[in-house]
Amino acid sequence: MERCIGIVGPGLIGGSMAIDLRRRGFGSYFLGVEKEGVNASAALHMGIIDEAVSLEECAERADIVILAVPVGTACNMLPIILDIFAANLASNPDRLQLVMDTCSTKAGITAAAESHPLRGHFVPSHPMAGTEYSGPWAAQPSLFDGRACIIADPEKSEAWAVECVSELYSCLNMRLLEMDSKAHDMHTAYVSHISHVTSFALALTVLDKEKDEKHIFDLASGGFTSTVRLAKSNADMWVPILAENKENLLQAIDTYLNRMQQFRDAIASGDENSIRELINESNRIKRILR
Amino acid sequence: MERCIGIVGPGLIGGSMAIDLRRRGFGSYFLGVEKEGVNASAALHMGIIDEAVSLEECAERADIVILAVPVGTACNMLPIILDIFAANLASNPDRLQLVMDTCSTKAGITAAAESHPLRGHFVPSHPMAGTEYSGPWAAQPSLFDGRACIIADPEKSEAWAVECVSELYSCLNMRLLEMDSKAHDMHTAYVSHISHVTSFALALTVLDKEKDEKHIFDLASGGFTSTVRLAKSNADMWVPILAENKENLLQAIDTYLNRMQQFRDAIASGDENSIRELINESNRIKRILR
Numbered sequence: 233m234e235r236c237i238g239i240v241g242p243g244l245i246g247g248s249m250a251i252d253l254r255r256r257g258f259g260s261y262f263l264g265v266e267k268e269g270v271n272a273s274a275a276l277h278m279g280i281i282d283e284a285v286s287l288e289e290c291a292e293r294a295d296i297v298i299l300a301v302p303v304g305t306a307c308n309m310l311p312i313i314l315d316i317f318a319a320n321l322a323s324n325p326d327r328l329q330l331v332m333d334t335c336s337t338k339a340g341i342t343a344a345a346e347s348h349p350l351r352g353h354f355v356p357s358h359p360m361a362g363t364e365y366s367g368p369w370a371a372q373p374s375l376f377d378g379r380a381c382i383i384a385d386p387e388k389s390e391a392w393a394v395e396c397v398s399e400l401y402s403c404l405n406m407r408l409l410e411m412d413s414k415a416h417d418m419h420t421a422y423v424s425h426i427s428h429v430t431s432f433a434l435a436l437t438v439l440d441k442e443k444d445e446k447h448i449f450d451l452a453s454g455g456f457t458s459t460v461r462l463a464k465s466n467a468d469m470w471v472p473i474l475a476e477n478k479e480n481l482l483q484a485i486d487t488y489l490n491r492m493q494q495f496r497d498a499i500a501s502g503d504e505n506s507i508r509e510l511i512n513e514s515n516r517i518k519r520i521l522r
Numbered sequence: 523m524e525r526c527i528g529i530v531g532p533g534l535i536g537g538s539m540a541i542d543l544r545r546r547g548f549g550s551y552f553l554g555v556e557k558e559g560v561n562a563s564a565a566l567h568m569g570i571i572d573e574a575v576s577l578e579e580c581a582e583r584a585d586i587v588i589l590a591v592p593v594g595t596a597c598n599m600l601p602i603i604l605d606i607f608a609a610n611l612a613s614n615p616d617r618l619q620l621v622m623d624t625c626s627t628k629a630g631i632t633a634a635a636e637s638h639p640l641r642g643h644f645v646p647s648h649p650m651a652g653t654e655y656s657g658p659w660a661a662q663p664s665l666f667d668g669r670a671c672i673i674a675d676p677e678k679s680e681a682w683a684v685e686c687v688s689e690l691y692s693c694l695n696m697r698l699l700e701m702d703s704k705a706h707d708m709h710t711a712y713v714s715h716i717s718h719v720t721s722f723a724l725a726l727t728v729l730d731k732e733k734d735e736k737h738i739f740d741l742a743s744g745g746f747t748s749t750v751r752l753a754k755s756n757a758d759m760w761v762p763i764l765a766e767n768k769e770n771l772l773q774a775i776d777t778y779l780n781r782m783q784q785f786r787d788a789i790a791s792g793d794e795n796s797i798r799e800l801i802n803e804s805n806r807i808k809r810i811l812r
Binding site: 361362363379380382407409419420423426429430433436437441442445450451454457460461462465467470471472475478481482484489495496499502504507508512513514518519520 | 697699718721728749752777778783790803
């Protein structure tokens with residue numbers, strides 16, 4: 233099957249998808265939508281995309297459009313894409329096109345399509361993989377292998393569209409889960425979003441103190457490096473996520489601040505038993521994570 | 523040279539040292555001091571140590587004693603070892619023995635030897651390497667390669683002892699730094715100890731919320747896993763470190779809580795500009811860490 237795939241944002245996520253979907257034969261021609269000229273040139277030069285086009289041309293020509301841009305941008309683009317699909321369908325009733333997103337929050341993007349007549353042609357999804365880098369240079373083969381991917385509110389999408397997106401993610405070797413979008417946003421606040429906030433805050437704390445940056449470089453242990461790694465993450469992607477998932481995130485942050493305060497109190501009062509209990513309790517994470 | 527090395531605590535740190543010091547020819551015979559019978563048997567069976575002995579026998583026979591036990595235990599053992607060295611030296615003035623520690627805080631261990639007549643035979647050091655695992659089963663070759671190692675207050679140790687310890691760490695391929703013990707404890711509060719506290723608190727936060735542990739397992743992204751990795755760390759090691767480095771750690775925690783509160787406020791008020799500024803500022807950590 234000759235599938236034309238449109239990658240809106242051929243960066244870390246979109247670019248890595250294109251690499252594997254091409255080499256594993258899921259798609260044969262890749263359109264890219266990228267507003268930054270230097271990124272578009274890099275994506276072309278690296279062979280991630282075959283052609284750089286406008287959003288409208290991409291929605292016109294692609295069988296599958298993948299939105300791999302920050303969530304606010306994706307929300308603005310989604311109705312435009314669905315409108316073009318509707319026009320295509322009006323002139324050719326056999327033309328089946330779908331759009332999927334890869335956003336880390338699901339409330340906004342599902343709301344953006346909620347009342348559209350072609351809502352069923354949209355499949356909200358969240359492949360839970362990534363690195364702290366961004367841009368087409370960050371794209372890499374096998375990024376998604378073995379990781380979890382959530383398809384949100386599958387009952388609101390057409391069955392053929394969910395099936396096609398499931399095939400796509402199976403081709404990326406992802407473990408598929410279905411979840412409603414509200415549950416998705418609550419869980420990701422805890423297992424992904426808050427750990428970015430704690431990393432950002434940790435980096436700021438150390439930068440505040442260690443004016444002589446050489447010391448950080450000299451002394452940073454593997455543990456520190458791994459804890460602070462996410463603080464390299466890009467503001468364009470993370471500002472909209474943190475802003476959109478505000479309610480869940482505030483709950484998570486408040487629980488977290490409370491736990492930090494318990495540590496602070498136990499340390500301040502020299503209460504070694506309480507420190508020990510807190511550590512032992514947190515060690516339960518061992519049973520869950522490999 | 524036939525060197526007999528005594529490993530007090532042949533676990534992650536002591537065991538990994540023994541493995542590399544043996545295969546790289548720095549030591550030829552390894553005594554182990556280990557109070558847990560199952561750990562001692564494992565260390566023997568794995569060939570990490572050649573013989574399990576008491577602390578006293580170890581201090582009697584070893585040329586170099588390496589204290590690789592939690593800091594509180596190390597503080598209690600250090601004067602006992604130096605007393606035995608003194609007795610050996612009295613009966614044989616050519617007998618040069620040294621003891622070194624590997625503790626993550628330096629205030630307590632240096633105080634424990636401060637007024638001992640053989641203070642010069644003790645070299646306080648901190649090899650900044652490790653994993654979140656413990657016990658002889660966690661010992662591994664090349665754990666220290668390329669990492670930083672601090673020798674604290676070198677002017678208080680005999681020159682021959684510092685030279686010997688420097689050779690030992692060079693044999694482990696570590697980058698050697700000298701620092702006074704106060705500066706050591708301040709820097710490590712920021713680049714190592716606080717990141718353990720934030721990981722413990724993060725694990726507790728997620729465990730509080732995600733009663734259904736399967737969701738954590740399913741959804742945990744690579745970012746979450748790396749941020750929470752240190753929460754697997756062992757209470758026996760970390761309680762004494764957090765308790766001993768109280769003053770520095772409280773300063774670090776307070777700065778950190780302040781930064782977390784800034785994030786919370788910016789998210790709560792939907793102030794995307796402030797979120798962006800905080801993230802951009804924290805991104806400076808990129809220039810420092812590879």
